[in-house]
Amino acid sequence: MESIKKYWWVPVTGGVAALLAYYYWRFIKPCLPPPGNIIKNPSFEEGTSGWEAVFGYWTDDDHWCGKHCFMGKGGEDFALRQFLELKRRAIYRFQFRYRAESIYDRILVQIVHTYSGVMLSMMRVPGRWGWDVYNMGLYVKLIYDRPLSRGWREVLVEFETGREPDEEQRLDIYLPYDYQEYLYGNFYIDDVWLWFVKTL
Numbered sequence: 230m231e232s233i234k235k236y237w238w239v240p241v242t243g244g245v246a247a248l249l250a251y252y253y254w255r256f257i258k259p260c261l262p263p264p265g266n267i268i269k270n271p272s273f274e275e276g277t278s279g280w281e282a283v284f285g286y287w288t289d290d291d292h293w294c295g296k297h298c299f300m301g302k303g304g305e306d307f308a309l310r311q312f313l314e315l316k317r318r319a320i321y322r323f324q325f326r327y328r329a330e331s332i333y334d335r336i337l338v339q340i341v342h343t344y345s346g347v348m349l350s351m352m353r354v355p356g357r358w359g360w361d362v363y364n365m366g367l368y369v370k371l372i373y374d375r376p377l378s379r380g381w382r383e384v385l386v387e388f389e390t391g392r393e394p395d396e397e398q399r400l401d402i403y404l405p406y407d408y409q410e411y412l413y414g415n416f417y418i419d420d421v422w423l424w425f426v427k428t429l
């Protein structure tokens with residue numbers, strides 16, 4: 230009995246440590262950008278700073294991490310742009326979280342090389358969940374597009390950059406005008422991360 234009294238703190242400390250570990254794993258770690266993330270203001274917690282060509286709204290109506298996200302409004306245009314500097318002949322990973330009110334919105338996500346054209350291109354397939362991915366004949370792999378909760382999803386893709394010398398590069402997220410002029414439902418986006426994996 231004496232030893233039970235003496236060591237009462239062992240299970241209590243273990244329980245607290247397990248709770249803290251769960252809290253970190255569930256709420257903190259998913260909101261930490263991966264090391265080397267090059268997207269500025271990726272969770273839209275600093276308004277739209279770092280982003281250009283903005284068509285849509287900074288909002289606290291919804292979010293995945295932090296308190297804010299970016300929203301394209303149903304019935305309106307939608308676009309986001311950010312300039313990048315990517316290494317040549319390298320593997321990168323690109324991830325973002327989104328909530329789409331309409332399954333029919335054809336969102337286009339592209340990483341554009343201003344001299345030689347589109348590198349990565351991801352088109353959300355209307356009518357079902359999923360993305361079609363292309364990369365100028367270079368390596369590209371859609372690793373997943375998975376549900377989170379509250380209608381949010383997370384998409385992760387891996388792709389290769391080309392051999393051309395450095396040019397201006399940018400990330401564009403927008404509605405392709407040749408398919409539709411406005412969103413059918415609100416489209417929310419948060420936690421846009423892009424990070425270097427390795428050179429080839």
Ligand SMILES: [Ca+2]
Pocket residue numbers: 272273274292293294295296297298419420
């Ligand atoms: Ca956020």
